[in-house]
Amino acid sequence: MGLFDRHAGLLDAYRDVRTTGYDPFQIRMERVLSPTKAIINGRETLLVGTNNYFGLTFDPSCMEAAIEAIRAEGTGTTGSRIANGSYSEHVALEKEIAEFYGKKHCMVFTTGYQANLGVISTLAGQGDFLLIDADSHASIYDACKMTQAEVVRFKHNDPSSLEARLRRLGDKPGNRVVVLEGIYSMLGDSAPLRAFVDVCKKYGAYVLIDEAHSLGALGEHGRGLCESTGVIDDCHFIVGTFSKTLGAIGGYCVSDDPDFDILRVTVRSYMFTASLPPSIVASVRQALRVVKARPELRRQLWDNVATLYDGLKAQGFTLGPEHGPVVGVHLPDRMTAIGFWRAMLDAGIYVNVAVPPATPNGVSLLRCSLCAVHTKEQLDHMVEVMTGIGRQFGVLPDKQLRAAGAR
Amino acid sequence: MRTAHELTVENDGIADTMILTRSVSRAEVVREICAHLEPYQVGEKPITGETVIAKDLTIDSLAIMDMVMELEDRFDVSIPMSVIAEIHTVDQLADTIGDLRARA
Numbered sequence A: 001m002g003l004f005d006r007h008a009g010l011l012d013a014y015r016d017v018r019t020t021g022y023d024p025f026q027i028r029m030e031r032v033l034s035p036t037k038a039i040i041n042g043r044e045t046l047l048v049g050t051n052n053y054f055g056l057t058f059d060p061s062c063m064e065a066a067i068e069a070i071r072a073e074g075t076g077t078t079g080s081r082i083a084n085g086s087y088s089e090h091v092a093l094e095k096e097i098a099e100f101y102g103k104k105h106c107m108v109f110t111t112g113y114q115a116n117l118g119v120i121s122t123l124a125g126q127g128d129f130l131l132i133d134a135d136s137h138a139s140i141y142d143a144c145k146m147t148q149a150e151v152v153r154f155k156h157n158d159p160s161s162l163e164a165r166l167r168r169l170g171d172k173p174g175n176r177v178v179v180l181e182g183i184y185s186m187l188g189d190s191a192p193l194r195a196f197v198d199v200c201k202k203y204g205a206y207v208l209i210d211e212a213h214s215l216g217a218l219g220e221h222g223r224g225l226c227e228s229t230g231v232i233d234d235c236h237f238i239v240g241t242f243s244k245t246l247g248a249i250g251g252y253c254v255s256d257d258p259d260f261d262i263l264r265v266t267v268r269s270y271m272f273t274a275s276l277p278p279s280i281v282a283s284v285r286q287a288l289r290v291v292k293a294r295p296e297l298r299r300q301l302w303d304n305v306a307t308l309y310d311g312l313k314a315q316g317f318t319l320g321p322e323h324g325p326v327v328g329v330h331l332p333d334r335m336t337a338i339g340f341w342r343a344m345l346d347a348g349i350y351v352n353v354a355v356p357p358a359t360p361n362g363v364s365l366l367r368c369s370l371c372a373v374h375t376k377e378q379l380d381h382m383v384e385v386m387t388g389i390g391r392q393f394g395v396l397p398d399k400q401l402r403a404a405g406a407r
Numbered sequence B: 001m002r003t004a005h006e007l008t009v010e011n012d013g014i015a016d017t018m019i020l021t022r023s024v025s026r027a028e029v030v031r032e033i034c035a036h037l038e039p040y041q042v043g044e045k046p047i048t049g050e051t052v053i054a055k056d057l058t059i060d061s062l063a064i065m066d067m068v069m070e071l072e073d074r075f076d077v078s079i080p081m082s083v084i085a086e087i088h089t090v091d092q093l094a095d096t097i098g099d100l101r102a103r104a
């Protein structure tokens, strides 16, 4: 058997994708101009698929902070947090994030992926039980492969499905750790967190929530779903990323657990990789200040969500179940999704395309993510373009047919 | 043989989501698994106990896990992911469900 034979099915699917023209998985941003514009295939393109929810990648104060940090402390730390890679700024950042949540402890990781991978696989060990939402992010699934704990999936966003699984564990010894996400990355739907927390309390389970897509977006102070639903104190571990709203890279985990710091010498994805470079730490610290100081960015983001979501809905597109900074547009199959995606790129609009096996329930999606600094005009234009393409592809009913039907 | 009682249960509109708390026969478990797998059947080849789920059918790994989640709720058992990974055939899946029910 050849090394790649086991991927034969995937290779076939990938070949299909590539024969349609551009390869969505190898798109090159020839030049990024702003949080919402880039040159792709030689033309200026509107970006509506970058997870850059507050548009902070070009925030002048964040950029200046990063540049200054490079001049002061160099380009990289060349070591891990447990060796030469812990600078005062890493510790200061951890303190600021802990304070942001009103929690006692925080650990910063080099990516959010590594935060989930390391924390989840370490928290639940031999004899413990890890219960994860069926639509969990890849980093959570990968953590499950690394743990000795028994892993069971429950139905997406379904507290009664979780409850059934906790009930079945009966009085077996071992910790129960439940993993949830604030906003799910494919369809932009958020977890019924209060109901989940109630179930976890009833069965004495620990709650870990990944606020990757909800940091900044939800809650009066932008702390995420744990804040907007009023259950921060009931979330034992909150994980997040710097790679979306905060416009950089990195991950974190906060907790009130008195023994939390033991994770610093047990979590391998923390111990055996280099720490974040000074420039990133500096821009993230500044971005967190911006999030606190400029709540209007959150309002702008949700205004833009409403423009795109309601606009597409009114035209007849099938969308994710609720408003969210991610708007998932359902398309009937993989090839339609790829073709639609490409037509949008030709029309100067970039979104993500998500097809099986990366999507829940085998759905094919155009995954749009909004930015606080998109203009209403840009989004109205996008709805218009997508409506036109939707008619061409037969995803939306033809205008004339519709008019005829209405008569 | 199915009893009349079982048939009424199955024909009930809510049967799909009902948890079976009474004892179930192995044949019943196999039947339920096959019903879930039917949409993924290749040609006329029947689904039997020896069918290798991931290989003989058109079902992908994610859909297998989703099917298992349905079966878990139907038969009121939880099958850890590491155990699912070791299951290849319909028979093995039925045996796993039977064993877990016996232990509960």
Ligand SMILES: Cc1ncc(COP(=O)(O)O)c(C=O)c1O
Pocket (backbone or CB within 6 Å): A111, A112, A113, A114, A116, A137, A139, A181, A185, A210, A212, A213, A241, A242, A243, A249, A250, A251
């Ligand atoms: C839900 C969720 N968790 C974690 C991550 C990982 O974040 P990072 O980009 O920091 O590795 C992502 C991003 O892809 C995500 O969507």
